[in-house]
Amino acid sequence: MEISSVLQGGYQHALSRSWQAQRTLTKSMLMYPIFITDEPDARVEIPSLPGQCRWGVNKLQEFLEPLVKKGLRSVILFGVPLHCEKDERGTPADDPNGPVIASIRLLRKLFPELYIAADVCLCEYTSHGHCGLFRQDGAIDQAPSAQRIAEVALAYARAGAHCVAPSDMMDGRIKAIKRALIDGGYGNQCTLMSYSAKFASALYGPFRDAAGSAPAFGDRKCYQLPPTAKGLARRAIKRDVVEGADIIMVKPALPYLDVIQDAKQLAEDHPIACYQVSGEYAMVVAGARAGVYDLKVMAFETVESMVRAGCTLILTYFTPQFLDWLDE
Numbered sequence: 001m002e003i004s005s006v007l008q009g010g011y012q013h014a015l016s017r018s019w020q021a022q023r024t025l026t027k028s029m030l031m032y033p034i035f036i037t038d039e040p041d042a043r044v045e046i047p048s049l050p051g052q053c054r055w056g057v058n059k060l061q062e063f064l065e066p067l068v069k070k071g072l073r074s075v076i077l078f079g080v081p082l083h084c085e086k087d088e089r090g091t092p093a094d095d096p097n098g099p100v101i102a103s104i105r106l107l108r109k110l111f112p113e114l115y116i117a118a119d120v121c122l123c124e125y126t127s128h129g130h131c132g133l134f135r136q137d138g139a140i141d142q143a144p145s146a147q148r149i150a151e152v153a154l155a156y157a158r159a160g161a162h163c164v165a166p167s168d169m170m171d172g173r174i175k176a177i178k179r180a181l182i183d184g185g186y187g188n189q190c191t192l193m194s195y196s197a198k199f200a201s202a203l204y205g206p207f208r209d210a211a212g213s214a215p216a217f218g219d220r221k222c223y224q225l226p227p228t229a230k231g232l233a234r235r236a237i238k239r240d241v242v243e244g245a246d247i248i249m250v251k252p253a254l255p256y257l258d259v260i261q262d263a264k265q266l267a268e269d270h271p272i273a274c275y276q277v278s279g280e281y282a283m284v285v286a287g288a289r290a291g292v293y294d295l296k297v298m299a300f301e302t303v304e305s306m307v308r309a310g311c312t313l314i315l316t317y318f319t320p321q322f323l324d325w326l327d328e
């Protein structure tokens with residue numbers, strides 16, 4: 001055997017195997033997505049997202065306290081309005097009494113060490129279920145969409161969110177939000193995490209179930225990226241860096257590891273995040289239930305592939321389980 005042929009001497013021990021990682025998964029790299037409804041006492045399981053619930057504001061303390069004790073560092077909040085009056089412009093999105101603003105305030109008080117991010121979008125709050133606003137002729141109305149989304153983001157920052165994360169994919173919204181944060185006095189108080197490369201994916205089904213945010217007509221293909229679009233994803237990432245994003249996110253994660261790697265290279269001075277979305281989570285759980293693999297082994301393999309590709313922040317529904325697994 002040639003000397004250069006022998007690699008196995010370098011990873012024969014569990015510890016030397018751990019040294020092969022360029023980055024190691026830690027609890028602080030995990031952000032837990034949470035669904036909050038306007039039914040204050042709710043704790044309702046979401047059938048298509050096994051183990052995940054819609055929570056009422058009054059249940060957040062008992063839900064999160066044990067997780068914070070185990071080392072939960074951050075959450076991202078999604079509003080699930082069941083009783084509000086939805087309209088064309090998504091008025092309930094920044095209702096001061098709505099579930100997102102109420103829970104930002106509450107969580108800041110209950111858990112001073114917890115990092116609170118808020119997803120910013122209109123689809124949960126618009127009558128048409130789309131993420132932006134429309135003109136009379138049915139086209140997306142770019143400037144008012146970005147403006148409205150910026151208004152909502154500023155309202156979440158004012159409520160105390162450490163981070164606002166627009167998932168709408170409207171052109172120009174990063175610039176509009178950054179401007180609004182700066183002019184509102186939150187430029188140095190609130191992180192702007194952009195869902196930069198968000199693809200039109202089949203993997204959002206369980207989320208739309210959970211959040212009641214399926215579009216009433218059509219689809220999201222004229223704002224979310226085509227799954228084949230590597231170049232467009234690179235342009236979106238570069239644009240959002242220039243427009244003022246503090247963190248760049250890729251979503252979904254596992255089918256788009258090449259895009260994560262591109263993001264790491266294009267935005268080399270920014271933290272890179274990815275979202276292991278609802279359908280990816282459901283797929284891993286379903287495969288384990290079907291006996292295809294062990295749940296924990298597969299969960300680690302998926303999330304560590306995202307770390308390997310360049311992420312230091314991962315939004316995942318597996319967060320509670322990882323808090324246990326990472327202690328073992």
Ligand code: PBG
Pocket residue numbers: 119121123131167168203204205206207208213276277278279
């Ligand atoms: C809405 C939004 C979606 C997700 C996050 N924000 C769904 C969509 O765009 O249809 C998906 C998250 C998940 O599937 O876990 N803007």
Ligand code: ZN
Pocket residue numbers: 121122123124130131167168
């Ligand atoms: Zn949306």
